[in-house]
Amino acid sequence: MAPYTGEEKHITVVGGGLAGSEAAWQLAMRGIAVTLFEMRPEVMTPAHRTGHLGELVCSNSLKAVRKDNASGILKKEMELGKSLILESAYKSRVPAGGALAVDRALMGERITDAIENHPNIEIRRELVQCIPQPPAIIATGPLTEGPLADELSSGAGVPLYFYDAIAPIVETDTIDHDHTFVASRWDEKKTKSSDPLKTEPDTTPSPSAEEPQRGDYINCPLSRDEYEAFVEDLLNADKVPPHPFEEPKYFEGCLPIEVMAARGPDVLRYGPMRPVGLRDPKTGRRPYAVIQLRAENSQGTAHNLVGFQTRLLYGEQKRIFKKIPALRNVNFLRLGSIHRNTYLRAPDCLNEDFTLKKAPGVRVTGLLCGVEGYMESTAMGWLTGVMAANELRAGNVLELPPVTTATGSLYAYIRRPRMKDEPFAPTNMNMSLLPPLESPGKKIKKSQRRLLTAERAEKDFESWLERINIDS
Ligand SMILES: Cc1cc2nc3c(=O)[nH]c(=O)nc-3n(C[C@H](O)[C@H](O)[C@H](O)COP(=O)(O)OP(=O)(O)OC[C@H]3O[C@@H](n4cnc5c(N)ncnc54)[C@H](O)[C@@H]3O)c2cc1C
Known part of the structure; x- marks a missing residue:
């Protein structure tokens, strides 16, 4: 593998699912040239049905949008961060009460269209067989195909997995x-x-x-x-x-x-x-x-x-x-059907910046890095993309989002060191990941606490975006 200098202004993203598409978009929007590898429709996974980038594989719901709900907090942050996946979801919304449910075909078409038409992104419809040259991001998801899965899991020790099922x-x-x-x-x-x-x-x-x-x-x-x-x-x-x-x-x-x-x-x-x-x-x-x-x-x-x-x-x-x-x-x-989901034991095999310990300059994101859920995978893709863009453009290390934010708390969950025998399983966004409010004063109701926690997350995320100068 060639030594990684960090001077390149081009990056490879492997996997055009939720995390990979979001990462590619965030990089391209910051002027980085991206080559995005997606194996579909040439090689299909057992769950995907189309060649669309960012295809939802099972439920068509991205869960609640309510402000004081953990999923709602994460969505608000992704809205502030100008997430392509979230914007495409809102534009493809179908009625579902308080949930953000979508027409998955329309959503996939929108994401594909946006990425195909971005001048900084080249799409290659190919199966990637091994860990790519740096700088790169691997976002091949729970159904990572081919020898790449073996190469990744050999670095993670025991291959880890859980089962996920699809509804009719x-x-x-x-x-x-x-x-x-x-x-x-x-x-x-x-x-x-x-x-x-x-x-x-x-x-x-x-x-x-x-x-x-x-x-x-x-x-x-x-x-x-x-x-x-x-x-x-x-x-x-x-x-x-x-x-x-x-x-x-x-x-x-x-x-x-x-x-x-x-x-x-x-x-x-x-x-x-x-x-x-x-x-x-x-x-x-x-x-x-x-x-x-x-x-x-x-x-x-x-x-x-x-x-x-x-x-x-x-x-x-x-x-x-x-x-x-x-x-x-x-x-x-x-x-309905069931599939084996593969992920890495992130605390052991990834560095703080999502790079693989065994492959400097190569980041891993999405479900593979230890989150579960459409928006969670998207959020990690977003963060990895912003991190990589910052490194390629400014050459410095990005300040991490505070743990009081949904994005920062997911990151903190992945990174928390584990004992050798302590289990590690992907998490979805939930209120328990967010730290309790500091001295809320008099005893307050649970609903009020949730709202204050949500407001703190939004405020802290906005200040962090300002500090890292997100749009530059
Ligand atoms: C069967 C199943 C059902 C699920 N149901 C839900 C659900 O209902 N709700 C929910 O929130 N989450 C669900 N999940 C979990 C998770 O949220 C999704 O899998 C999510 O899509 C993960 O995002 P990702 O970007 O990490 O991976 P993906 O969205 O799967 O994207 C990975 C991409 O990489 C491509 N790829 C894989 N290997 C290679 C390779 N070697 N070379 C090139 N391209 C490659 C794939 O074709 C795919 O497009 C489910 C997962 C599975 C497996």
Whole structure:
């Protein structure tokens, strides 16, 4: 490998997913020439479906936008940082209550278009086989393909992995709307109690007949008998077996429904099938359980089963899901599946600036570096891109974002040194990553604390952007 001097004004980015596209964009916007390698559509991963840059592989939701929510805080920072991925998501938004859900095809087209037309970016549709020459950024994600995966993991010691599952998508016209109602989960505060499912019947006044319930989700209600039969079916269904040498480790925020069902009869009813905040206009009551369908595209011709990631065999998925009254005759456009996600043990094998200890000048970012989630991967791509641009242009080390910001707290999580036997798993953005408020004075409510924490993050991120002179 040629010695890295840091004088080059050109950089290689490998992987045109969320993190790689964002990194390439941030570099190009700062005048750095980028060669972006993306293997699709020549070589596909088991989860991607198109050749689009920045394709979302599973859910079409980038989670909440609320200001006082951890995902919302991260989005605000990426908005301030002029993230291409976030801007493209907002421009491709489909209705989904308080979540930022998108038409994934439109979003992918927008990102691809922007990158293809940037004069500083050259796209090469090629599989990269080995760690590239510096300066470079590797953002090949959880489904890193080919010998590159082996080369990376040999530097990280044991290859690390967890499983991620994909939820099915159905054709909207084939849903039986005699068994659905349209509504967003609304005003959950009203139904909050120590046991949110023990507030039936819902006493909220019914809307008048002329005033249909508005909402962004198609809800498929289940009676108690239907729910119990569904859980029983999940427990007895045939699943795709993991490789015998692999322990099926799941990401807790994205558990397959059959794993949730195995944890207890009510786990699904407290999870993706929770009926809280919903009332079936046909009965005037809250259903016992519900399956929510969210629009997949802006035309509303496809809907995904929210939170229904699964590793049931395809035949079993069709058999069991078609027992749900609203889905009896449904046409599946995509069935659920499961994939092994690879990542690096970042605290051991990466330096502070995301460079690989074994390959100076080569950074690793996105899910590979120890975060989980679309926006989290994007944020790490953004930070790596800004860091690399700063180094290439100014030759100095970028001041890191404060730990009180979402971006800085994700970085701090990745970097925190671990004991030899201490596990390391990718994290998504959550409030526990942000340090508590300093002496908030008198005792304040949790909701107020969250809001103050969000405001502190935004203020600190803005000041940091000013200090590092982001637009120069
Ligand atoms: C099956 C599955 C489901 C997931 N579901 C969700 C979800 O619902 N919500 C969520 O927030 N997160 C989800 N994730 C996790 C994570 O947020 C996404 O994987 C996210 O896309 C990671 O971003 P990334 O940029 O690191 O990787 P990616 O977006 O996967 O981008 C990596 C890119 O590198 C390319 N590539 C790979 N190897 C090579 C090579 N050798 N040469 C050239 N190009 C290469 C790939 O084609 C891809 O375009 C899921 C992950 C998986 C695997």
